[in-house]
Amino acid sequence: MASAQGMVKASLAARRLPQRRILTDDVYETVKALVMDHALAPGAHLNIDALARDLEVSQTPVREALARLESDGLTVKQPLRGYTVAPLLDKDQFEHLFGLRFLLEPWAASQAARRATPADHAALEATFALVTDVPAEGSYDAYRALTAHDERFHALIHELSGNTLLAPTFQRLHPHLHIFRLYYGKGIGAQAVDEHRCILEAIQRGSAKAAEAAMRAHLTGSRDRLRPVFD
Known part of the structure; x- marks a missing residue:
């Protein structure tokens, strides 16, 4: 079975990587698409460093994207654990x-x-x-x-x-x-x-x-x- 990180990389390979001139919005939309398509599975822990490497950006726009996604109800921030993907509606x-x-x-x-x-x-x-x-x-x-x-x-x-x-x-x-x-x-x-x-x-x-x-x-x-x- 493919690893979760492998699924993310495969999904990213089919997308354009974020462009620097609109970096924050692009990172947000890219990670949002990964969540919506379940390439980042419900409940999965989100490794900011790994996402930054996959997207070829610094950690800052990734952190900003995850905070925006939290306001959308798509990520959850937990003390000492960081971000996880929000569960689907039951x-x-x-x-x-x-x-x-x-x-x-x-x-x-x-x-x-x-x-x-x-x-x-x-x-x-x-x-x-x-x-x-x-x-x-x-x-x-x-x-x-x-x-x-x-x-x-x-x-x-x-x-x-x-x-x-x-x-x-x-x-x-x-x-x-x-x-x-x-x-x-x-x-x-x-x-x-x-x-x-x-x-x-x-x-x-x-x-x-x-x-x-x-x-x-x-x-x-x-x-x-x-x-x-x-x-």
């Missing part, structure tokens, strides 16, 4: 996360439909239009743009709901990042984009009832597509 956490989303996000969509202005409609349309293609392969690099779109689209609806606590609450949870970390599967992206279109059109029509139903259908679809991961 089944109960997954169900609790979706339970929270079902309580808040259909309501947010209905409020957005009631409150949104033509300028807000245009902003939602522009956000949706950033998805130019749906990835076919199952890797974080392929899904990176879709993950960002998913987070932006939902965050904008949260803002348009008029509740000033909703958007920052979800931002701290990073739900889309942790859900995508569970599984990248063929067809998941296309279905999510189609569901987003239904939500967008309901909000643009100003139909609170339809927007609430479309968001509920989207959450149901997302949850049901991922439940088999736990089987």
Whole structure:
């Protein structure tokens, strides 16, 4: 069986190494991709010196990247032990996360439909239009743009709901990042984009009832597509 360090090196070989001019962000994105693709396995200890050697950088940008990943909930810092990769959501956490989303996000969509202005409609349309293609392969690099779109689209609806606590609450949870970390599967992206279109059109029509139903259908679809991961 290949060692964990060997898996990391093999994964890095398929990626470009960080460029010095945008070093900190590149190291962050590179290590994040290793975590998302499980090349750095859940629960694995993160050796800063080894990561710095593999990435051909100093330890400083690696430390900064791991601190940022801790704020994303992807790494955990423990006294005297350093950083480890955060565990995946377990089944109960997954169900609790979706339970929270079902309580808040259909309501947010209905409020957005009631409150949104033509300028807000245009902003939602522009956000949706950033998805130019749906990835076919199952890797974080392929899904990176879709993950960002998913987070932006939902965050904008949260803002348009008029509740000033909703958007920052979800931002701290990073739900889309942790859900995508569970599984990248063929067809998941296309279905999510189609569901987003239904939500967008309901909000643009100003139909609170339809927007609430479309968001509920989207959450149901997302949850049901991922439940088999736990089987």
